[in-house]
Amino acid sequence: MKGIxxxxxxLDISIGTVSRALNGKPDVNPETRRRVVEAAKALGxxxxxxxxxxxxxxxxxxxxxxELSADAxxxxxxxxxxxxxxxxxxxxRHKLDLVVFPCPADQTPVDYLQRIVGRRLVDAMIIxxxxxxxxxxxxxxxxxxxxxxxxRSETGENLRWIDLDFEGVARQSVxxxxxxxHRRIAIAIPADDINLGHVFxxxxxxxxxxxxxxxxxxxxxxxxRIVEGGLEIAxxxxxxxxxxxxxxxxxxxxxxSLYQGLKSHGxxxxxxxxxxxxxxxxxxxxxxxxxxxxCFSLAELGGAVAExxxxxxPAYAGLYPGQDDNKIWPLTFMPGDSDAFSLxxxx
Numbered sequence: 001m002k003g004i005x006x007x008x009x010x011l012d013i014s015i016g017t018v019s020r021a022l023n024g025k026p027d028v029n030p031e032t033r034r035r036v037v038e039a040a041k042a043l044g045x046x047x048x049x050x051x052x053x054x055x056x057x058x059x060x061x062x063x064x065x066x067e068l069s070a071d072a073x074x075x076x077x078x079x080x081x082x083x084x085x086x087x088x089x090x091x092x093r094h095k096l097d098l099v100v101f102p103c104p105a106d107q108t109p110v111d112y113l114q115r116i117v118g119r120r121l122v123d124a125m126i127i128x129x130x131x132x133x134x135x136x137x138x139x140x141x142x143x144x145x146x147x148x149x150x151x152r153s154e155t156g157e158n159l160r161w162i163d164l165d166f167e168g169v170a171r172q173s174v175x176x177x178x179x180x181x182h183r184r185i186a187i188a189i190p191a192d193d194i195n196l197g198h199v200f201x202x203x204x205x206x207x208x209x210x211x212x213x214x215x216x217x218x219x220x221x222x223x224x225r226i227v228e229g230g231l232e233i234a235x236x237x238x239x240x241x242x243x244x245x246x247x248x249x250x251x252x253x254x255x256x257s258l259y260q261g262l263k264s265h266g267x268x269x270x271x272x273x274x275x276x277x278x279x280x281x282x283x284x285x286x287x288x289x290x291x292x293x294x295c296f297s298l299a300e301l302g303g304a305v306a307e308x309x310x311x312x313x314p315a316y317a318g319l320y321p322g323q324d325d326n327k328i329w330p331l332t333f334m335p336g337d338s339d340a341f342s343l344x345x346x347x
Contacts, residue, residue: 011039062091062309063122065101065136067109067129078282079298080128083150086302087126094316096123110135117143124309126150130161132195148309152326153195160312162305162327164279166196167203169294169331170248173276174207177246181343182274183213186244188233188254191224200250219244223254230254234261237273245343246274252281255291274339279331289337296331304329 004022008015013032021028021036028036064087066080080100088098099122103112113136116122123146127136130151137155140147149161170187177185187204189197205215221236223229233254237243249255255277259269269275270289277284277293284291304327311320 007036007040007043010043011035058123059121060095061097061099061122062087062124062126062306063099063101063116064126065103065109065113065116065128067103068105079279082298083302083305086297086299086304087306088302089299090303090306090310094310110139113139117145124148124313126305126309130195131155131193132198133193134195146309146313148305148312150305151195152199160308160324160326162301162308162329163199164196164296164301165328165330166199166250167328169278170200170203171207172333173248174204174211177248177274177276177339178211178213180246180274180339180341181345182246183346184216184219184242184244185213185246185248186219186221186237187248187250188221188223188229189250191222196250197222204248221247226251226253228257230256230258231261234258234265234267237262238265238267244273246276246339249275249277252277252279252284252291252293255281255284255287259287270338270340274341276339280334287338289340292336292339293334294331295334296329301329 004015004018008018011018013036017028017032018036021033022040064084084098084100091098101112101116103109113125113127117125117140125140125145125147126149127134127140127147128150130137130149130153132154134149134153134155137149137153137159141156147160149159150163152161152163153159174185185208187200189200191197201220208215218240221233223232225232233247234257237247247258249258255275258275262269262273267273269287275291277291280293280295284293307320307323308325308327310316311322311324317324
Protein backbone atom coordinates (compact mmCIF):
# COMPACT_ATOMS: atom_id res chain seq x y z
CA MET A 1 0.00 0.00 0.00
CA LYS A 2 1.37 3.40 -0.94
CA GLY A 3 -1.29 6.13 -0.88
CA ILE A 4 -3.85 7.78 1.33
CA UNK A 5 -6.75 6.67 -0.91
CA UNK A 6 -5.95 3.00 -0.38
CA UNK A 7 -5.59 3.56 3.37
CA UNK A 8 -8.98 5.32 3.56
CA UNK A 9 -10.62 2.54 1.53
CA UNK A 10 -9.13 -0.11 3.82
CA LEU A 11 -10.48 1.64 6.92
CA ASP A 12 -13.78 2.58 5.25
CA ILE A 13 -13.49 6.22 6.30
CA SER A 14 -13.01 9.41 4.33
CA ILE A 15 -9.70 10.57 2.92
CA GLY A 16 -10.09 13.85 4.81
CA THR A 17 -10.44 12.04 8.14
CA VAL A 18 -7.35 9.92 7.42
CA SER A 19 -5.37 13.03 6.48
CA ARG A 20 -6.42 14.92 9.62
CA ALA A 21 -5.63 11.93 11.82
CA LEU A 22 -2.15 11.50 10.35
CA ASN A 23 -1.43 15.21 10.73
CA GLY A 24 -2.52 15.30 14.38
CA LYS A 25 -5.55 17.54 13.92
CA PRO A 26 -7.58 17.99 17.15
CA ASP A 27 -10.98 17.41 15.54
CA VAL A 28 -10.36 13.65 15.10
CA ASN A 29 -11.73 11.14 17.59
CA PRO A 30 -8.82 9.56 19.54
CA GLU A 31 -10.01 6.05 18.73
CA THR A 32 -10.18 6.91 15.00
CA ARG A 33 -6.71 8.40 15.15
CA ARG A 34 -5.42 5.23 16.80
CA ARG A 35 -6.97 3.05 14.10
CA VAL A 36 -5.53 5.23 11.31
CA VAL A 37 -2.01 5.31 12.76
CA GLU A 38 -1.93 1.56 13.43
CA ALA A 39 -3.26 0.75 9.96
CA ALA A 40 -0.76 3.09 8.33
CA LYS A 41 2.11 1.32 10.08
CA ALA A 42 0.76 -2.16 9.42
CA LEU A 43 0.03 -1.54 5.75
CA GLY A 44 3.18 0.46 4.93
CA UNK A 45 1.48 3.76 4.14
CA UNK A 46 3.92 6.20 2.51
CA UNK A 47 2.79 9.84 2.31
CA UNK A 48 3.11 11.61 -1.02
CA UNK A 49 5.85 14.04 -0.07
CA UNK A 50 5.69 15.99 -3.31
CA UNK A 51 1.96 16.61 -2.87
CA UNK A 52 2.36 17.50 0.79
CA UNK A 53 5.23 19.83 0.02
CA UNK A 54 3.22 21.51 -2.71
CA UNK A 55 0.32 22.14 -0.33
CA UNK A 56 2.62 23.43 2.40
CA UNK A 57 4.75 25.50 0.03
CA UNK A 58 7.92 23.66 1.07
CA UNK A 59 10.25 21.08 -0.44
CA UNK A 60 11.49 19.46 2.81
CA UNK A 61 14.98 19.68 1.34
CA UNK A 62 18.10 21.66 2.23
CA UNK A 63 20.63 22.44 -0.49
CA UNK A 64 24.41 22.36 -0.09
CA UNK A 65 26.33 24.02 -2.89
CA UNK A 66 29.94 23.09 -3.56
CA GLU A 67 32.23 24.24 -6.35
CA LEU A 68 33.99 21.70 -8.52
CA SER A 69 37.38 21.89 -10.20
CA ALA A 70 39.62 19.30 -11.79
CA ASP A 71 42.32 20.13 -9.26
CA ALA A 72 40.05 19.76 -6.22
CA UNK A 73 38.66 16.49 -7.53
CA UNK A 74 42.14 15.10 -8.09
CA UNK A 75 43.10 15.87 -4.50
CA UNK A 76 40.54 13.28 -3.32
CA UNK A 77 39.78 15.23 -0.17
CA UNK A 78 37.15 13.76 2.16
CA UNK A 79 36.16 17.09 3.68
CA UNK A 80 32.70 17.48 2.21
CA UNK A 81 31.71 13.82 2.53
CA UNK A 82 32.33 14.04 6.27
CA UNK A 83 30.45 17.33 6.57
CA UNK A 84 27.51 15.95 4.53
CA UNK A 85 27.23 13.05 6.96
CA UNK A 86 26.85 15.39 9.91
CA UNK A 87 24.38 17.66 8.11
CA UNK A 88 22.15 14.78 7.02
CA UNK A 89 22.18 13.25 10.51
CA UNK A 90 20.58 16.42 11.88
CA UNK A 91 18.18 16.90 8.96
CA UNK A 92 16.95 13.31 9.32
CA ARG A 93 15.53 14.19 12.75
CA HIS A 94 13.01 16.38 10.92
CA LYS A 95 12.48 14.21 7.85
CA LEU A 96 14.42 16.72 5.76
CA ASP A 97 16.72 15.70 2.94
CA LEU A 98 20.12 17.05 1.97
CA VAL A 99 20.54 17.82 -1.72
CA VAL A 100 24.08 18.50 -2.93
CA PHE A 101 24.51 20.92 -5.83
CA PRO A 102 27.97 20.68 -7.44
CA CYS A 103 28.69 23.85 -9.40
CA PRO A 104 30.83 23.05 -12.48
CA ALA A 105 34.12 24.90 -12.82
CA ASP A 106 32.99 26.53 -16.08
CA GLN A 107 29.91 28.18 -14.52
CA THR A 108 29.67 31.34 -12.45
CA PRO A 109 28.70 30.29 -8.91
CA VAL A 110 26.08 33.02 -8.46
CA ASP A 111 24.41 32.14 -11.78
CA TYR A 112 24.29 28.48 -10.76
CA LEU A 113 22.81 29.42 -7.39
CA GLN A 114 20.20 31.66 -9.00
CA ARG A 115 18.98 28.72 -11.07
CA ILE A 116 18.63 26.51 -7.97
CA VAL A 117 16.69 29.13 -6.03
CA GLY A 118 14.61 30.17 -9.05
CA ARG A 119 13.36 26.60 -9.48
CA ARG A 120 12.41 26.40 -5.78
CA LEU A 121 14.29 23.15 -5.36
CA VAL A 122 15.08 23.64 -1.65
CA ASP A 123 13.82 25.44 1.46
CA ALA A 124 17.25 26.70 2.55
CA MET A 125 20.86 26.71 1.38
CA ILE A 126 24.30 25.98 2.73
CA ILE A 127 27.20 27.54 0.84
CA UNK A 128 30.90 26.96 1.38
CA UNK A 129 34.33 28.24 0.33
CA UNK A 130 33.20 31.80 0.92
CA UNK A 131 35.06 34.67 -0.66
CA UNK A 132 35.88 37.95 1.01
CA UNK A 133 33.49 39.57 -1.46
CA UNK A 134 30.88 36.94 -2.29
CA UNK A 135 28.03 37.67 -4.72
CA UNK A 136 26.20 34.52 -3.60
CA UNK A 137 25.58 36.05 -0.19
CA UNK A 138 24.13 39.23 -1.69
CA UNK A 139 21.85 37.18 -3.91
CA UNK A 140 20.58 34.90 -1.13
CA UNK A 141 19.78 37.89 1.07
CA UNK A 142 17.76 39.52 -1.71
CA UNK A 143 16.02 36.22 -2.45
CA UNK A 144 15.01 36.02 1.24
CA UNK A 145 15.86 32.32 1.46
CA UNK A 146 17.31 31.01 4.75
CA UNK A 147 20.99 30.13 4.41
CA UNK A 148 24.22 29.59 6.29
CA UNK A 149 27.81 29.88 5.13
CA UNK A 150 30.54 27.42 5.98
CA UNK A 151 33.10 30.20 6.13
CA ARG A 152 33.11 33.92 6.90
CA SER A 153 32.90 36.81 4.47
CA GLU A 154 32.99 40.60 4.50
CA THR A 155 29.89 40.64 2.29
CA GLY A 156 26.59 41.50 3.93
CA GLU A 157 25.53 42.17 7.49
CA ASN A 158 24.04 39.66 9.91
CA LEU A 159 25.50 36.76 7.97
CA ARG A 160 24.95 33.40 9.64
CA TRP A 161 28.16 31.34 9.48
CA ILE A 162 30.42 28.71 11.02
CA ASP A 163 34.12 28.83 10.23
CA LEU A 164 37.25 26.92 11.21
CA ASP A 165 39.66 28.52 13.66
CA PHE A 166 42.24 29.68 11.13
CA GLU A 167 43.46 32.34 13.57
CA GLY A 168 44.14 29.78 16.26
CA VAL A 169 45.96 27.42 13.90
CA ALA A 170 48.20 30.21 12.55
CA ARG A 171 48.95 31.54 16.01
CA GLN A 172 49.67 28.15 17.55
CA SER A 173 51.83 27.09 14.62
CA VAL A 174 53.97 30.22 14.70
CA UNK A 175 54.32 29.99 18.50
CA UNK A 176 55.49 26.38 18.27
CA UNK A 177 58.00 27.08 15.51
CA UNK A 178 59.42 30.13 17.26
CA UNK A 179 59.85 28.04 20.42
CA UNK A 180 61.96 25.64 18.31
CA UNK A 181 64.23 28.48 17.20
CA HIS A 182 62.71 29.29 13.79
CA ARG A 183 62.68 32.89 12.56
CA ARG A 184 62.19 32.48 8.81
CA ILE A 185 58.71 30.99 8.81
CA ALA A 186 56.79 30.74 5.54
CA ILE A 187 53.12 30.03 4.83
CA ALA A 188 51.20 28.59 1.88
CA ILE A 189 47.75 30.06 1.22
CA PRO A 190 45.29 30.11 -1.71
CA ALA A 191 46.00 32.53 -4.53
CA ASP A 192 42.36 33.57 -5.03
CA ASP A 193 40.04 35.76 -2.95
CA ILE A 194 38.74 32.95 -0.75
CA ASN A 195 38.34 34.40 2.71
CA LEU A 196 40.22 31.69 4.60
CA GLY A 197 43.40 32.80 2.85
CA HIS A 198 42.97 36.38 4.04
CA VAL A 199 42.17 35.30 7.61
CA PHE A 200 45.11 32.90 7.75
CA UNK A 201 47.51 35.47 6.29
CA UNK A 202 46.42 38.21 8.71
CA UNK A 203 46.72 35.88 11.70
CA UNK A 204 50.17 34.72 10.58
CA UNK A 205 51.37 38.33 10.33
CA UNK A 206 49.96 39.15 13.76
CA UNK A 207 51.72 36.14 15.29
CA UNK A 208 55.06 37.10 13.73
CA UNK A 209 54.67 40.65 14.99
CA UNK A 210 53.97 39.41 18.51
CA UNK A 211 57.33 37.62 18.44
CA UNK A 212 59.16 40.61 16.99
CA UNK A 213 59.76 38.88 13.63
CA UNK A 214 59.68 41.07 10.53
CA UNK A 215 57.14 40.09 7.89
CA UNK A 216 58.74 38.98 4.60
CA UNK A 217 56.43 38.94 1.54
CA UNK A 218 58.67 36.42 -0.25
CA UNK A 219 57.85 33.87 2.47
CA UNK A 220 54.18 33.87 1.47
CA UNK A 221 53.52 31.21 -1.19
CA UNK A 222 50.18 31.65 -2.95
CA UNK A 223 48.88 28.58 -4.77
CA UNK A 224 45.81 28.06 -6.92
CA ARG A 225 46.64 24.42 -7.68
CA ILE A 226 46.51 21.72 -5.03
CA VAL A 227 48.06 18.70 -6.70
CA GLU A 228 51.11 20.40 -8.24
CA GLY A 229 51.25 23.24 -5.75
CA GLY A 230 53.59 21.47 -3.37
CA LEU A 231 56.09 20.82 -6.17
CA GLU A 232 56.05 24.50 -7.09
CA ILE A 233 56.57 25.62 -3.50
CA ALA A 234 59.47 23.18 -3.07
CA UNK A 235 61.13 24.48 -6.24
CA UNK A 236 60.76 28.08 -5.03
CA UNK A 237 62.25 27.24 -1.64
CA UNK A 238 65.19 25.42 -3.24
CA UNK A 239 65.95 28.47 -5.40
CA UNK A 240 66.01 30.93 -2.48
CA UNK A 241 69.35 32.14 -1.14
CA UNK A 242 67.85 32.67 2.32
CA UNK A 243 65.27 29.91 2.37
CA UNK A 244 62.68 29.48 5.14
CA UNK A 245 63.43 26.95 7.85
CA UNK A 246 59.74 26.29 8.46
CA UNK A 247 56.51 26.26 6.44
CA UNK A 248 52.86 26.35 7.58
CA UNK A 249 50.23 24.96 5.21
CA UNK A 250 46.62 26.14 4.99
CA UNK A 251 45.70 23.04 2.96
CA UNK A 252 47.16 19.62 3.76
CA UNK A 253 46.37 18.36 0.27
CA UNK A 254 49.58 20.18 -0.72
CA UNK A 255 51.66 18.03 1.60
CA UNK A 256 52.27 14.91 -0.55
CA SER A 257 53.60 16.85 -3.53
CA LEU A 258 55.50 19.20 -1.19
CA TYR A 259 57.30 16.27 0.41
CA GLN A 260 58.11 14.85 -3.00
CA GLY A 261 59.38 18.18 -4.28
CA LEU A 262 61.53 18.92 -1.24
CA LYS A 263 63.15 15.48 -1.38
CA SER A 264 63.89 15.92 -5.10
CA HIS A 265 65.84 19.08 -4.16
CA GLY A 266 67.75 17.35 -1.38
CA UNK A 267 65.72 18.79 1.49
CA UNK A 268 64.12 16.45 3.99
CA UNK A 269 60.96 17.47 5.86
CA UNK A 270 61.52 17.23 9.58
CA UNK A 271 65.27 17.64 9.21
CA UNK A 272 66.05 20.50 6.81
CA UNK A 273 62.70 22.27 7.02
CA UNK A 274 59.89 22.06 9.56
CA UNK A 275 56.36 21.65 8.21
CA UNK A 276 53.05 22.12 9.99
CA UNK A 277 49.83 21.23 8.20
CA UNK A 278 46.38 22.64 8.76
CA UNK A 279 44.05 19.66 8.96
CA UNK A 280 44.39 15.91 9.36
CA UNK A 281 43.92 14.95 5.69
CA UNK A 282 43.77 11.29 4.58
CA UNK A 283 46.18 11.98 1.71
CA UNK A 284 48.76 13.26 4.17
CA UNK A 285 48.13 10.78 6.97
CA UNK A 286 50.79 8.26 5.93
CA UNK A 287 53.59 10.64 5.02
CA UNK A 288 57.05 9.99 6.42
CA UNK A 289 57.92 11.85 8.56
CA UNK A 290 54.42 12.11 10.00
CA UNK A 291 52.84 15.51 9.44
CA UNK A 292 52.26 17.76 12.43
CA UNK A 293 48.72 19.02 11.93
CA UNK A 294 45.36 19.73 13.57
CA CYS A 295 42.23 17.63 13.72
CA PHE A 296 38.48 17.91 14.30
CA SER A 297 35.34 15.92 13.58
CA LEU A 298 33.89 16.67 10.15
CA ALA A 299 30.58 15.09 11.14
CA GLU A 300 30.30 17.26 14.26
CA LEU A 301 31.07 20.34 12.17
CA GLY A 302 28.35 19.36 9.69
CA GLY A 303 25.89 18.78 12.51
CA ALA A 304 26.60 22.24 13.93
CA VAL A 305 26.10 23.81 10.50
CA ALA A 306 22.70 22.12 10.14
CA GLU A 307 21.55 22.99 13.68
CA UNK A 308 22.60 26.63 13.32
CA UNK A 309 20.74 26.87 10.01
CA UNK A 310 17.58 25.34 11.47
CA UNK A 311 17.81 27.61 14.52
CA UNK A 312 17.33 30.55 12.16
CA UNK A 313 14.28 29.05 10.40
CA PRO A 314 10.91 29.82 12.04
CA ALA A 315 9.59 26.26 11.65
CA TYR A 316 12.51 24.80 13.65
CA ALA A 317 13.83 27.69 15.76
CA GLY A 318 12.00 26.53 18.88
CA LEU A 319 13.84 23.20 18.75
CA TYR A 320 17.27 24.85 18.83
CA PRO A 321 17.04 27.72 21.33
CA GLY A 322 20.17 29.80 21.66
CA GLN A 323 21.94 28.09 18.77
CA ASP A 324 21.42 30.82 16.18
CA ASP A 325 24.93 32.17 16.72
CA ASN A 326 28.00 32.35 14.51
CA LYS A 327 30.75 29.99 15.60
CA ILE A 328 34.51 29.61 15.30
CA TRP A 329 35.11 25.86 15.16
CA PRO A 330 38.13 24.75 17.24
CA LEU A 331 40.81 22.33 16.06
CA THR A 332 42.96 20.09 18.22
CA PHE A 333 46.74 20.14 17.78
CA MET A 334 48.15 16.81 16.61
CA PRO A 335 51.98 16.62 16.85
CA GLY A 336 53.99 14.68 14.30
CA ASP A 337 57.61 14.38 13.24
CA SER A 338 57.59 16.93 10.42
CA ASP A 339 58.58 19.76 12.77
CA ALA A 340 60.25 17.73 15.52
CA PHE A 341 63.60 19.45 15.54
CA SER A 342 65.03 22.67 16.93
CA LEU A 343 67.47 25.16 15.50
CA UNK A 344 70.50 26.27 17.51
CA UNK A 345 70.17 29.70 19.07
CA UNK A 346 71.21 32.59 16.83
CA UNK A 347 74.62 34.04 17.78
